Amino acid sequence: MMIDWLYRYPTLYSGILLRRYKRFFADVELTSGEVVVAHCPNTGPMTGVSTPGSAVMLSLSDNPNRKLAYTLELIQVEDNQPTWVGVNTALPNRVVKLALQNYLFPELGEYSLIKGEVVYGQDKKSRVDFFLTGNDDIRSIYLEVKNTTWAQERLALFPDTETTRGQKHLQELMAVLPHTRAVMFYFINRGDCTHFAPGDSADPVYGKLLRDALALGVEILPCRFDISPEGIRYLGLAECKF
Secondary structure: OOOOOOOEEEEEEEEHHHHOOOOOOOEEEOOOOOOEEEEEEOOOOOOOOOOOOOOEEEOOOOOOOOOOOOEEEEEOOOOOOOOOOOOOOOHHHHHHHHHHOOOOOOHHHOOOOOEEEEEOOOOOOOOOOOOEEEEOOOOOOOEEEEEEEEEEEOOOOOOOOOOOHHHHHHHHHHOOOOOEEEEEEEEEEEOOOOOOOOEEOOOOHHHHHHHHHHOOOEEEEEEEEEEOOOEEEEEEEEOOOO
16 A cells, blocks of 8 residues: 655664653663663653653664764654654654645645745744745745644644743734735644644643734644654644634
8 A cells, every 4th residue: 555655764763761851862772672862852841742661763873973873753652542753853844845845735825935944023033934935926925833742632732831932933923914824834743633722731821822813814734644653644634622
């Protein structure tokens, strides 16, 4: 059976998470019994997805200059059913770019040019993840991507901690309206969630801003992705529950 992978993982190595500490480090016991220190490319608290004893998958770099050869890529959670969650926050933007190049999101309409890391904002000190544009007949789009891994039952939630940076991104997206479109793209990095809502208990200010942004015209795309040790594929939109 052919599977439409958006992204294929390199060879991954399985193990058990012993602990995650100092944000960027994770002690992992490999199936061989060896304990290694892996780089954890995720600055957030990883609420609900960093439980010691969880099964994990690591990638291995052949770069001799790296201090830590292994990178934490996936953690398996047992919330609804055994589910792999992507925890490498460097990946979502790469995957979204591939999806944009293949026009997988009809909600975005027509565009012919994709630019990344475009300077914008009232003080011109911020960078939006993607800027989509085309001919003069369509409005350009500012699109910001947020990695989403926290879940309650089948409800994906963002953020999982207070985020002044995320609050600022919402304010800046609101500021580009109505001359251009503004899209907040939530990359739901696990396949077991069917709905999306703001993480009000973690950051009530963000939740209020998101509702204000929606009322003003900021578009919300909570996109579901199936994650497995083989790769990542797009599942479609989650239903918003505000």
